[in-house]
Amino acid sequence: xxxxxxxxxxxxxxxxxxxxxxxxxxxxxxxxxxxxxxxxxxxxxxxxxxxxxxxxxxxxxxxxxxxxxxxxxxxxxxxxxxxxxxxxxxxxxxxxxxxxxxxxxxxxxxxxxxxxxxxxxxxxxxxxxxxxxxxxxxxxxxxxxxxxxxxxxxxxxxxxxxxxxxxxxxxxxxxxxxxxxxxxxxxxxxxxxxxxxxxxxxxxxxxxxxxxxxxxxxxxxxxxxxxxxxxxxxxxxxxxxxxxxxxxxxxxxxxxxxxxxxxxxxxxxxxxxxxxxxxxxxxxxxxxxxxxxxxxxxxxxxxxxxxxxxxxxxxxxxxxxxxxxxxxxxxxxxxxxxxxxxxxxxxxxxxxxxxxxx
Ligand code: ATP
Numbered sequence: 001x002x003x004x005x006x007x008x009x010x011x012x013x014x015x016x017x018x019x020x021x022x023x024x025x026x027x028x029x030x031x032x033x034x035x036x037x038x039x040x041x042x043x044x045x046x047x048x049x050x051x052x053x054x055x056x057x058x059x060x061x062x063x064x065x066x067x068x069x070x071x072x073x074x075x076x077x078x079x080x081x082x083x084x085x086x087x088x089x090x091x092x093x094x095x096x097x098x099x100x101x102x103x104x105x106x107x108x109x110x111x112x113x114x115x116x117x118x119x120x121x122x123x124x125x126x127x128x129x130x131x132x133x134x135x136x137x138x139x140x141x142x143x144x145x146x147x148x149x150x151x152x153x154x155x156x157x158x159x160x161x162x163x164x165x166x167x168x169x170x171x172x173x174x175x176x177x178x179x180x181x182x183x184x185x186x187x188x189x190x191x192x193x194x195x196x197x198x199x200x201x202x203x204x205x206x207x208x209x210x211x212x213x214x215x216x217x218x219x220x221x222x223x224x225x226x227x228x229x230x231x232x233x234x235x236x237x238x239x240x241x242x243x244x245x246x247x248x249x250x251x252x253x254x255x256x257x258x259x260x261x262x263x264x265x266x267x268x269x270x271x272x273x274x275x276x277x278x279x280x281x282x283x284x285x286x287x288x289x290x291x292x293x294x295x296x297x298x299x300x301x302x303x304x305x306x307x308x309x310x311x312x313x314x315x316x317x318x319x320x321x322x323x324x325x326x327x328x329x330x331x332x333x334x335x336x337x338x339x340x341x342x343x344x345x346x347x348x349x350x351x352x353x354x355x356x357x358x
Contacts, residue, residue: 001193002064002160003029004050009059011045011217019045020056021217030191032184034208036198036241042217043197047163050195051086052079063160080109082161085154085192089166091146093138099125099149100134106157124152127186144175151183155190162187164196168203180206201241213237229279230345235352238277244308246347247278247323258348262319266295267346270355277347280313280324285337287329297339302331 009023019042027033035043048054049069050061055076061069068077093102100121107117125131128148138146147167154162167183168176184207187194198204204211205225213220213228221233225241232238238246251258253269258276265276283297284290300316305327307313312327316339331337348355 001029001191003027003031004161004193004195005060005062006050007060007062009046009049009061010057011042011049011054012057018217020049023059023214023217023219025212025219025222027193027195030193032187032194032196032207032209033212034196034198034204034210035212035214036201036204037214038199038240041214043199043214044165045217046214047086047165047195047197050161051084051163052077052082083157083159084161084163085157085159087147087150087154087162087164087167089169091150091167091170093146093149093153095138097137098134099130099136099138099141102138102149103134103152103156106153110157120156121152124156127155127189128152142175143171144179147171147179148182151186155192159192162192162194164194166198167196168198168200176203183207201243204241211241213240215240231354232277232347233354235275235277235349238347238349238354242279244280244313244324247276247280247283248349249276249278249321249323250274251276253348260318260321263298263321265297265341265343265346267343267348269348270350272350274355275349275352277349278323278341279345280308280326282342282345283323283325284340284342285314285316285325285327285329285331286340287338289340290328291342293342293344294340295343297341299336300325300339302327302333302335302337305331305333 004027006023006025009020011020012018035046037043045054049056056071058071060067067075068082103121104117125134130148168179171179210224212222215236221228221237228241249260251260251274253271253274258265258269258274300318302314303317304315305312313324314327314331316323316325
């Protein structure tokens, strides 16, 4: 196990695609970092640079205090010498090899003695609950089982760092949840420094000690899930992380409130054009306030009722402004309802960057 430090990492693909721009992050020994971002944001490039499958154009990567990449000094430790375990999106199992041989493969390459290989495959198979499957071919396994084999193969060489690129994307919704739980508890048990890449915020929320949110090759924010939910650095982060998605409305700061034209949001706000961010969990339909400090907004009309799990979420509308709000009372589409706001949780942005509420 080892800490991973990434400094000023840049990757430019010819002719001029900046897949990563000045990425800086320190991953603690034993930490679980999830890299979250939309398609094409640079997630895979990031993890491949750490694995050694991609050569950065700038920057440094250190395992502990050992540089494995230092572009300026010409250091680039080959992948096989980095001692990382990698789990790919499609698991990349060898179809013509039985599970045992798939798992044993990295050790065979390293010319580990046969008896030692047997012992280590057996151990890792037990840890992953796949001892019964060693004699089967990958095609004879379920998706979840194949994934465990891929993880076993990544772990058998006792890597310093475990890298996983969208490891759940081939699983159906239910398997995905159990696979997530499994990966989380395994990581806790083994305490291996882990970096997992996903575009799925639910994966990220369930797994991460800390999250790194990336967009267009630029790190937007690094923090725990709660830090990022409560304190998003900008509008992109606020919109990308959080379910149901945050309401973002344009308005004008007027000191004691934000003027949305047809609606006043009673929070202190500096003068000028602003964006207001209100999570649907912070605005609700009810007969009376649910907590001290919550304030009543002007009544709104229910346009639509959706469900978040079993909780009704209503789309409500004033003259022009529209929001999603939790509906604590049963509401009918078309009805006029009372709306309350947890105003301490309202987030303000100027030019899409978070500003503190004054
Ligand atoms: P996805 O979630 O769709 O897999 P990602 O976040 O993993 O996306 P990357 O695969 O890292 O994104 O790609 C980042 C950017 O770099 C994209 O614009 C992509 O088109 C570009 N890119 C990736 N690999 C290459 C390559 N070999 N040559 C040129 N451009 C590339």
